[in-house]
Amino acid sequence: MPRVERGECINAGVLVYCRAKSFVAALTHLDEARLTALDPRADVAGVRAALRAVEGVCAGGDAAGQAAGDDAGRRFRWLIAPRSTVVQPGPVHTGLTEDPAAEAGRLLDLLVR
Template sequence: MQDKILYEYAVIRIFPKVEREEFINAGIMIFSKGAKKLLIKTHFNEKKFRAYESELDEEQVKLNLKSFEMIATCDENGGPISLMDMPSRFRWLTAVRSSSIQTSRPHPGFADDLQETLERLFEELVL
């Protein structure tokens, strides 16, 4: 197990109607302190979102999802949070909140390749 990389992952979820606590999985985030990586991959499923007949503005939800990506990737356009260190950004993104975009609790795992693990989790949990 020494050559395996310890990581945490969280599923990014869109809540079209927060009060109903129903959600659409919209992405995966992987953080590894040891590997010094924070990876993210998102997908907005318009068909599923529209099926909820949400009052949320679809374009605003897409922008909010994009802001998750900007914060995770340390994009300068992501605001002050994107300038925090990597562990702080991951913890901020996975903090419990009541909004249209939330994450699951972080789950631990071991991997040989973090990018490959991101792709696998994305296929299994998002698409």
């Protein structure tokens, strides 16, 4: 949300969670031109860093920081919690898939790119 006070937002990624497969992943794509069209003073590097942090929490390991020891479901719930920052989660939607990793890519192409 480049201009939170005006309610402007752009999609910059997708987050997919599958409890049955203990899978959580985030894929991101930042359209810098669109971001700076909404707010020419937007901190593009800061937004990119926040998006990388979301990807890192999903990946687990050292990149997840304090969340590294948490299971996929707990990391997902932490990531979808409302925040008052520029990078905010959108609404959660449910669905079914046999391949959550492929679904994440499909959703990124459909909703973000």
